Amino acid sequence: MLTLECPYCGVKAEETELQAGGEAHLKRYGPGASDEEFEGYLFMRKNPKGVHFERWRHAYGCGKWFLAARCTATLEVFGTYPAQSTQPPVDLQAKIKAKRPNWEGYK
Amino acid sequence: MAMRRYSAFAIAKEAMSYHLGWERAWGSPAPKKKYDVIIVGAGGHGLATAYYLGKNYGITNVAIIEKGWLGGGNTGRNTTIIRSNYLQDPSAAIYEKARSLYETMSQDLNYNVMFSPRGLLMLGQTEHEVRGYKRTVYANNLQGVATEWISPAKVKELVPIINIDGPRYPVLGALYQARGGTARHDAVAWGYARACSGMGMDVIQQCEVTGVRTEGGKVVGVDTTKGAIDCDKLGMVVAGHASVLAEQAGFRLPIESLALQAMVSEPIKPCMDVVVMANTVHGYMSQSDKGEMVIGGGTDGFNNYTQRGSFHHIEETVRALIETFPMISRLKQLRQWGGIVDMTGDRSPILSKTPVEGIFVNCGWGTGGFKAIPGSGWAMAELMARGQSPLTEEFSMYRFREGKFIDESVAAGVAH
Numbered sequence A: 001m002l003t004l005e006c007p008y009c010g011v012k013a014e015e016t017e018l019q020a021g022g023e024a025h026l027k028r029y030g031p032g033a034s035d036e037e038f039e040g041y042l043f044m045r046k047n048p049k050g051v052h053f054e055r056w057r058h059a060y061g062c063g064k065w066f067l068a069a070r071c072t073a074t075l076e077v078f079g080t081y082p083a084q085s086t087q088p089p090v091d092l093q094a095k096i097k098a099k100r101p102n103w104e105g106y107k
Numbered sequence B: 001m002a003m004r005r006y007s008a009f010a011i012a013k014e015a016m017s018y019h020l021g022w023e024r025a026w027g028s029p030a031p032k033k034k035y036d037v038i039i040v041g042a043g044g045h046g047l048a049t050a051y052y053l054g055k056n057y058g059i060t061n062v063a064i065i066e067k068g069w070l071g072g073g074n075t076g077r078n079t080t081i082i083r084s085n086y087l088q089d090p091s092a093a094i095y096e097k098a099r100s101l102y103e104t105m106s107q108d109l110n111y112n113v114m115f116s117p118r119g120l121l122m123l124g125q126t127e128h129e130v131r132g133y134k135r136t137v138y139a140n141n142l143q144g145v146a147t148e149w150i151s152p153a154k155v156k157e158l159v160p161i162i163n164i165d166g167p168r169y170p171v172l173g174a175l176y177q178a179r180g181g182t183a184r185h186d187a188v189a190w191g192y193a194r195a196c197s198g199m200g201m202d203v204i205q206q207c208e209v210t211g212v213r214t215e216g217g218k219v220v221g222v223d224t225t226k227g228a229i230d231c232d233k234l235g236m237v238v239a240g241h242a243s244v245l246a247e248q249a250g251f252r253l254p255i256e257s258l259a260l261q262a263m264v265s266e267p268i269k270p271c272m273d274v275v276v277m278a279n280t281v282h283g284y285m286s287q288s289d290k291g292e293m294v295i296g297g298g299t300d301g302f303n304n305y306t307q308r309g310s311f312h313h314i315e316e317t318v319r320a321l322i323e324t325f326p327m328i329s330r331l332k333q334l335r336q337w338g339g340i341v342d343m344t345g346d347r348s349p350i351l352s353k354t355p356v357e358g359i360f361v362n363c364g365w366g367t368g369g370f371k372a373i374p375g376s377g378w379a380m381a382e383l384m385a386r387g388q389s390p391l392t393e394e395f396s397m398y399r400f401r402e403g404k405f406i407d408e409s410v411a412a413g414v415a416h
């Protein structure tokens, strides 16, 4: 069972308390964007076998959205961080890199 | 490898020599240097594609490359529901083609796939669901797919063990496809593998594709754990690993990989001879020939490649089904397992050319592709051999950019 620590209330929440929200750090495209950009924004989700960054909501806790770094090949959780971040925190990236030397880094 | 026919006569003949004369059903050759076509993934869809390349187009210099074992992916992990009662015309065309091919598959392959068209019910348990399914019945009638809307009394007659009174979700009727049913999943993979091997194709197991080689925007071969192999055309048919393979070839797919689980109970005496899907409460059930109740539910909510799902989903599924089938509340569950399903945004598959010349992709069957195996293989073989197929036209990977979705989020219902 997946357990994520909510970065706001500090609760170690197990999965039934959480709601998955898909890929994190999506760049929103709107009017004026190319068809390809808009398709990417709507449908082309990252689907790596390995390190992945996601949105989660502490649905049955404080109710807030946060972000998490996980490994989809092992279910290991690397860490969680506030939803306001535009990219994964540097120290978290370093921690992941130490554990997964072959990881290409956040793209 | 020449294929010896299975028959009552062959069994009698082998009995004379203590059944020691049976040969292996398929070969396990080392890879050749080059093939006309390489199919990655020996699940049902990959094997069926290879089979129809040979049968319909005479293309037999083909290798089917599998990183694990035959049918060890979703094909050997699914709950084997077969039906074609979808909403949109392109879906009806390919799923109905598949269902009709299932009817003669055992004869065509000379291999018993235990196809059992026992009938299938999708319960209507809310007013919205009733309206949705009635609409599907009207669409099916126009498409030439035989389905009907039946009353709660008829449901009870077909499924004596069902509780139609609720309390929370009373059964208000059902979408009934009398020719839907189940088949033996492993046998489908094995039957195709044997037929492919019989046509001289190489089924290569325990061999993972680790890279795709291209030259000037065209595919020239693959790297594998058994060395480099060249090819003129490449079919990627790897379900939950579609994104990984596409990345090796340098393009992206609108796919996310999620865990989907199922389970079987201890065997009990025959009690239900149809398939029942309860989409509102999110569970479905059928009884296997061994007497086990085969139960499945919905996917987990997050990306996952581990073939392991979360326990609370099992709990939810079972809780939902106990309300509808009170008699299963004391059943022990024997086994539970997961598979990695390849989900698209409109819940419809992708059978398509790709940005790389010579590479074709067949994926996105998600939670419901077992039923589609023969139709998908038929269509994919046509696409790969002729460059186009009327059955795959609408299922291009570019439909998302164009907004031409084949929305089956209602008909796909519960994950099945």
Ligand SMILES: Cc1cc2nc3c(=O)[nH]c(=O)nc-3n(C[C@H](O)[C@H](O)[C@H](O)COP(=O)(O)OP(=O)(O)OC[C@H]3O[C@@H](n4cnc5c(N)ncnc54)[C@H](O)[C@@H]3O)c2cc1C
Pocket: B040, B041, B042, B043, B044, B045, B046, B065, B066, B067, B068, B069, B070, B071, B072, B073, B074, B075, B076, B077, B078, B079, B080, B081, B082, B207, B208, B209, B210, B237, B238, B239, B240, B241, B245, B260, B261, B262, B296, B337, B338, B339, B340, B341, B363, B365, B366, B367, B368, B369, B370, B371, B372, B415, B416
């Ligand atoms: C629990 C569960 C229940 C289901 N219930 C139903 C149902 O009732 N009815 C229904 O119609 N559908 C159902 N499905 C869906 C159905 O199982 C799938 O859609 C279908 O089996 C997909 O077949 P496939 O051949 O595309 O994929 P798979 O059978 O998964 O085959 C893909 C193969 O590719 C191989 N592969 C992957 N990467 C590589 C690589 N790099 N190199 C070499 N080989 C590779 C894998 O090992 C695998 O064997 C269910 C699925 C699950 C998980």
Ligand SMILES: [Zn+2]
Pocket: A006, A007, A008, A009, A010, A011, A058, A061, A062, A063, A064
């Ligand atoms: Zn919280």
